[in-house]
Structures are given as C-alpha cells and as structure tokens.
Amino acid sequence: MRFGIFIPQGWRLDLVGIDPARQWEAMNGLAQRADAGPWESLWVYDHFHTVPVATQEATHEAWTLMSAFAASTSRIRLGQMCTCMGYRNPAYLAKVAATVDIISGGRAEMGIGGGWYEHEWRAYGYGFPEVRDRLAMLREGVEIMHQAWTTGSASLDGKYYQVDGAIVQPQPLQATQPLQRPGIPFWIAGGGEKVTLKIAAKYASYTNFAGSVEEFDHKLSVVREHCATLGRDPGEITASSNVNTIVGATEAEAEERLRAVLGRLAPFVGDERLAGIEAEYRGSLGFGTPEQVAERLQERASHGLG
Structure with a gap:
C-alpha cells in the first residue's frame, strides 16, 4: 500500500x-x-x-x-x-x-x-x-x-x-x-x-x-x-x-488532537456541523492509534485498496 x-x-x-x-x-x-x-x-x-x-x-x-x-x-x-x-x-x-x-x-x-x-x-x-x-x-x-x-x-x-x-x-x-x-x-x-x-x-x-x-x-x-x-x-x-486522519500514540492523544481540530473549526461552523465533523473523524479509517489505523487499512487492503 x-x-x-x-x-x-x-x-x-x-x-x-x-x-x-x-x-x-x-x-x-x-x-x-x-x-x-x-x-x-x-x-x-x-x-x-x-x-x-x-x-x-x-x-x-x-x-x-x-x-x-x-x-x-x-x-x-x-x-x-x-x-x-x-x-x-x-x-x-x-x-x-x-x-x-x-x-x-x-x-x-x-x-x-x-x-x-x-x-x-x-x-x-x-x-x-x-x-x-x-x-x-x-x-x-x-x-x-x-x-x-x-x-x-x-x-x-x-x-x-x-x-x-x-x-x-x-x-x-x-x-x-x-x-x-x-x-x-x-x-x-x-x-x-x-x-x-x-x-x-x-x-x-x-x-x-x-x-x-x-x-x-x-x-x-x-x-x-x-x-x-x-x-x-x-x-x-x-x-x-x-x-x-488524526493519529495519536495513545487513544487519549488522538482524542486530544481531535479536540484541537474541532476547537479550530468551532468559531466558523455551527454546533450541528461541528458534531457532523466529529462523527466523520471518529468513523474514519484514519482515527486512533497507529496500531488501530494500521489494522483498519490492512483490512481494506485485503479488499483491493492500493
């Protein structure tokens, strides 16, 4: 990949x-x-x-x-x-x-x-x-x-x-x-x-x-x-x-980085859109620890992702 x-x-x-x-x-x-x-x-x-x-x-x-x-x-x-x-x-x-x-x-x-x-x-x-x-x-x-x-x-x-x-x-x-x-x-x-x-x-x-x-x-x-x-x-x-993608060495660090991204966006978007953005990140293949992200990508690679 x-x-x-x-x-x-x-x-x-x-x-x-x-x-x-x-x-x-x-x-x-x-x-x-x-x-x-x-x-x-x-x-x-x-x-x-x-x-x-x-x-x-x-x-x-x-x-x-x-x-x-x-x-x-x-x-x-x-x-x-x-x-x-x-x-x-x-x-x-x-x-x-x-x-x-x-x-x-x-x-x-x-x-x-x-x-x-x-x-x-x-x-x-x-x-x-x-x-x-x-x-x-x-x-x-x-x-x-x-x-x-x-x-x-x-x-x-x-x-x-x-x-x-x-x-x-x-x-x-x-x-x-x-x-x-x-x-x-x-x-x-x-x-x-x-x-x-x-x-x-x-x-x-x-x-x-x-x-x-x-x-x-x-x-x-x-x-x-x-x-x-x-x-x-x-x-x-x-x-x-x-x-x-938001990756942290630990789950807590990934959460902290997600909060920083949401904090940057908050002054520009309403609560509803902000909640949607948070949900998108949490549901992404690229959110979490390196091990979690690698596991998800390996699964997708087995389905043909290059």
Whole structure:
C-alpha cells in the first residue's frame, strides 16, 4: 500500500491563525518534509471557498500550488483530489498540467472529477449544471486531455467543449516514459456507477472512492464489469481512497488532537456541523492509534485498496 499526504492550503480551514504572508512558508515546509520522508505523493484540493462554510479565510489555488511544489520538491509525486473539470477549459488544463510535469521532472498526477461545491461554482460565475451535464463535461474533458498528452494536440467537437487542433507542446515527460498508459496518470474521482466509473475503466490509472467495505467491494465490481465491456485488464487500475486522519500514540492523544481540530473549526461552523465533523473523524479509517489505523487499512487492503 502506498501513501500520500494532503498539504494544508486553507480549504478545510487548516491555515487559520497563520498570517497570509507566512502561509506559503508553512505549506512549502510541509511539502519539503514530505519530499524527504516516506510519502509517495502530496495532494491539494481544487476549491476556491472554505468548507464546510464559505468564509473570508484563505484558500490557495490548486494548480498554482502544483507548479510551486514542482519547483520546490525533487522526488514526491504531485496531485490534486480532485481538479474540478468545470473550472478550466480542458485543453488549457492539459497545457497547465503538462508544464507542471516538465517542471517536476515527470511527477504530475491528474485527479479529476465532475465537481460538487455549488456555492463556489455560482460565486465564480460557472453556474451549476445538473449532475448529468457535469459528468458529461468530465467525459469530454478527459478525452481532450488524453489526446493532448498522448499525441501533442487535441480536437473534439463536443456538446460542452469544442477544441480544434489545440497544440500541447511540449508533451508531458510521462508521455514518453515506459508506463502502462502513457501520459499524466488519471485519478478519476467519484463512485457514480453509470458514468464516472465507466470513464475510469477507460482512462484511469486510479479510481478514488470510499464508503463501507461492502460499498467499496461493490464499486470495484462495477469497475471490473466496465473493464470487461471495454476489453481492459482491471489490474491496470489501482483503487485509492481519501482518509481523514488524526493519529495519536495513545487513544487519549488522538482524542486530544481531535479536540484541537474541532476547537479550530468551532468559531466558523455551527454546533450541528461541528458534531457532523466529529462523527466523520471518529468513523474514519484514519482515527486512533497507529496500531488501530494500521489494522483498519490492512483490512481494506485485503479488499483491493492500493
């Protein structure tokens, strides 16, 4: 099993109390520490407004951070969980990601999904299309990026995106490396069975969904069914999950750290939301002592989590 780490960027109110002039120093310091350690990858979210409520607190933009981390680290892989397809033209996004891949020496990942945070969609003028439209945008966008990275240009006369000979040069370094699927690896985020997992079966190197063991098993079976229809080996796709993590050497220390997180959030969210956040942490695979967390992850690994 391989592990990545999210770098605080403000979206989850995780830079509260740090002066904006010092926030890059904090983020980059954590990124360099991860780069020097055992982590395989670092991640940021692609959001503009904080959660669970929009506030005036900082949220740093994902792909700007990708470029910065590409220059400031040397080993660790760089991902977003996940880039919202509707926030950028896919040909432009393919170009941005290719540049990050060049700067980083071939370490970029593309976590991509249909998007969900209605407040920031509308605030930034994107509207908020129906789910079916957002997923159709995802399908077209992934096709455009795949073309761009593997051939150096992209053309698609789609319902949502129209590109005609969009040149993406230089191609990503990973386009020419001896990988199973050339180009920047796609992490297709979400568990929608009819559309999202079908896109994953066609293009993804990784899926990303969570849920109970039973839900996880079911989603994997759906991916395998889509792969069979497409004639693809499902073993080429690694299953991943995001895990909210608070670990303490003892149960008491884990509780203390949870209280600190809740204390930071309390001024911004109501009691009901705070109680929900606490419940999410307590129900997470990543809450508890190292031994407790390892046991849960080992069980999930036996069900196919990579």
